[in-house]
Amino acid sequence: MPTTILTDIAEAKIxxxxxxxxxxxxxxxxxGDGNGASYNGDFAQTSLRRExxxxxxxxxHIVSPSAWRVKAEFGADTLAFDVREAxxxxxxxxxxxxxxxxxxxxxxxxAIVYLIDHVLNFSRVAEGLIIVDAPNDDLFxxxxxxxxxQAIFAVEQFDQRIxxxxxxxxx
Numbered sequence: 001m002p003t004t005i006l007t008d009i010a011e012a013k014i015x016x017x018x019x020x021x022x023x024x025x026x027x028x029x030x031x032g033d034g035n036g037a038s039y040n041g042d043f044a045q046t047s048l049r050r051e052x053x054x055x056x057x058x059x060x061h062i063v064s065p066s067a068w069r070v071k072a073e074f075g076a077d078t079l080a081f082d083v084r085e086a087x088x089x090x091x092x093x094x095x096x097x098x099x100x101x102x103x104x105x106x107x108x109x110x111a112i113v114y115l116i117d118h119v120l121n122f123s124r125v126a127e128g129l130i131i132v133d134a135p136n137d138d139l140f141x142x143x144x145x146x147x148x149x150q151a152i153f154a155v156e157q158f159d160q161r162i163x164x165x166x167x168x169x170x171x
Contacts (some may be wrong), residue, residue: 002101006124008043014122017088025091029072029116030054031109034084038106041085041098048087048095053078053109057088066123080110089133090122 013024032048042064059071070088084106085109088097097120101107 004099027091028089030087031083032085033081038084038103041100049086067121074114078109082106
């Protein structure tokens with residue numbers, strides 16, 4: 001099972017941001033090959049052992065007061081390598097959370113879309129310090145579906161208006 005840790009940098013930054021009006025915005029996820037070997041992450045780690053690719057986080061939502069789910073996608077055109085580590089980085093480029101994969105959990109990128117759907121647990125910092133500024137996936141999906149329905153309805157009304165005008169002009 002993958003092991004995810006909140007780094008020392010994360011703990012310090014989140015604690016410092018608490019009550020100051022500043023924030024630690026986790027914006028990107030990176031994948032690495034661990035220099036060809038699985039390993040156990042270290043709280044003092046500041047980077048992946050060998051980062052290979054990084055993308056912005058696409059979606060996030062609250063799972064509990066001290067955890068949130070992160071979703072990101074690495075396209076099929078991503079360089080092919082065995083993923084042994086994943087890092088979650090803030091807007092400053094600092095490693096906030098590190099996930100390492102044992103040999104039995106290593107997966108390969110390239111030729112297929114590689115999806116990250118991972119829960120970050122912030123229990124290492126005091127309760128109440130984590131505020132997730134992110135939409136709820138279910139609400140987002142509902143809004144998209146609702147907008148699509150409204151667009152279809154508007155097009156149908158437009159087509160009906162055109163048909164009515166043509167009928168009236170033919171009289």
